Amino acid sequence: MTPLAKPGMKPLLITQGDACGIGPEVAVAAWAAEQAPPGAPPLCLVGDLAVWRRALRLAGLDFPTALLDDPSQAAHVPARCLPVWQPSGMAPGLVEEPLGQISARAGAAAARCIEAAVAAIQSGQGGGLVTAPIHKEALHAAGVPFPGHTEMLQALATPAGGSAPPVRMMLANEELRTVLVTIHVSLRQAIEQVTTAAVLQTLRITQDSLRRFGIRMPRIAVAGLNPHAGEGGLFGDEELREIIPAIEAARAEGIDAQGPFPPDTVFMRARHAPPHHPGAFDVVVAMTHDHGLIPVKYLGVEQGVNVTLGLPFVRTSPDHGTAFDIVGRGLADASSMRAALRMAWQLCSD
Known part of the structure; x- marks a missing residue:
C-alpha cells in the first residue's frame, strides 16, 4: 500500500483486466499488501468503481475508495483509501456481468482500461503500467483486434504515422x-517468423532492457528451435540458416550472446538458485512461446512476472490468467501480482 506520496509524482497505473476474472481481486490484494519503497510512485487503479468495490469484498478487505477525476490525483489520496480512476467510455452495469464467464462487455471494458491507461501515460499523467489478466476470448467477442496485451500495447505505443516499436x-x-x-501466433507461423533479423532484434532488445535491471553486460543464452538445436542440420536447419548468423552478428556488436543450445537443457544451465546452483546465464532467448514460458512457469507461477520489453514505458503483469474457475471463492493468490507491482516500482525508480 502506497503511503501519501509527493504531489507531482506520476502514478503507477493498475488496470482491472477482465472484470469477470480474478484480476480485480488480486490487484486490490496486492495494493493492500505491498509497502512502496522510498521514492516509489503512488498507485492508481484504473477501471469500473463498482468492480473495484466488489473486488475489495471478494478479497476480504474493508477499505474506502476514492474516485479520481484523473490519475494525477492519486498522490493526494490517503494511504488506507483505494484510489480509482474510471475512464470515460466504460459501459454501465459492468459489475452485473456473471463472474467466471466469458463476456464481451468485460472484454470491451478491459480494452478500454488499457487504452485509457496508455493515453494517460502518454499525456504525462502516469509513469508506468501494471496490467491485471485479460481473457483473449472476451476480447475477441468484443471485436478487439489484438490477441493479447503485448500486441495491443505495441499498437497503442505507435506514434501517428510512425513505425511500431519492436517489442518482446x-x-x-x-x-x-x-x-x-x-x-501469440500458431507454431507453424512462429517457425516461419524465426529469421536472422527477428533473432538479432530480440538480442538487441534484451541487451538494452536488462541494463535497466542493473545488469551491465547480460550473458544471453540462445535456445535453438529444433531438438538438440538441430544437431548440425540433421533435425532441421533453422539454427544454421537463421539463428547462428544472428548470434554472430550480435557478438560483432558487443552483445554477449551464446548458443544456440538445445532447448531441453539450456534453461537448467541458466537457472539461478544460489548457493549451490548459480546461473550460467542472465537470460535465455527462446524462439517460441511455449519453449520459453514452460520452464519459468514450472518454477512457480506465483512468482512469475511478465514484462514487455521495447515499449517507451514500463509494463509488467502477473504470470497467470483470469482463472474463471476460482474467481470469487477466496482462492486467488496475489503473489504474482505483488511481484509484478514490485518489479514495476523497481523499473520506474531506476
Whole structure:
C-alpha cells in the first residue's frame, strides 16, 4: 500500500483486466499488501468503481475508495483509501456481468482500461503500467483486434504515422528470465517468423532492457528451435540458416550472446538458485512461446512476472490468467501480482 506520496509524482497505473476474472481481486490484494519503497510512485487503479468495490469484498478487505477525476490525483489520496480512476467510455452495469464467464462487455471494458491507461501515460499523467489478466476470448467477442496485451500495447505505443516499436515478451522470476522471439501466433507461423533479423532484434532488445535491471553486460543464452538445436542440420536447419548468423552478428556488436543450445537443457544451465546452483546465464532467448514460458512457469507461477520489453514505458503483469474457475471463492493468490507491482516500482525508480 502506497503511503501519501509527493504531489507531482506520476502514478503507477493498475488496470482491472477482465472484470469477470480474478484480476480485480488480486490487484486490490496486492495494493493492500505491498509497502512502496522510498521514492516509489503512488498507485492508481484504473477501471469500473463498482468492480473495484466488489473486488475489495471478494478479497476480504474493508477499505474506502476514492474516485479520481484523473490519475494525477492519486498522490493526494490517503494511504488506507483505494484510489480509482474510471475512464470515460466504460459501459454501465459492468459489475452485473456473471463472474467466471466469458463476456464481451468485460472484454470491451478491459480494452478500454488499457487504452485509457496508455493515453494517460502518454499525456504525462502516469509513469508506468501494471496490467491485471485479460481473457483473449472476451476480447475477441468484443471485436478487439489484438490477441493479447503485448500486441495491443505495441499498437497503442505507435506514434501517428510512425513505425511500431519492436517489442518482446519477457517472463521472469527470481531464478530464471526468458525472452521470446515469437509470441501469440500458431507454431507453424512462429517457425516461419524465426529469421536472422527477428533473432538479432530480440538480442538487441534484451541487451538494452536488462541494463535497466542493473545488469551491465547480460550473458544471453540462445535456445535453438529444433531438438538438440538441430544437431548440425540433421533435425532441421533453422539454427544454421537463421539463428547462428544472428548470434554472430550480435557478438560483432558487443552483445554477449551464446548458443544456440538445445532447448531441453539450456534453461537448467541458466537457472539461478544460489548457493549451490548459480546461473550460467542472465537470460535465455527462446524462439517460441511455449519453449520459453514452460520452464519459468514450472518454477512457480506465483512468482512469475511478465514484462514487455521495447515499449517507451514500463509494463509488467502477473504470470497467470483470469482463472474463471476460482474467481470469487477466496482462492486467488496475489503473489504474482505483488511481484509484478514490485518489479514495476523497481523499473520506474531506476
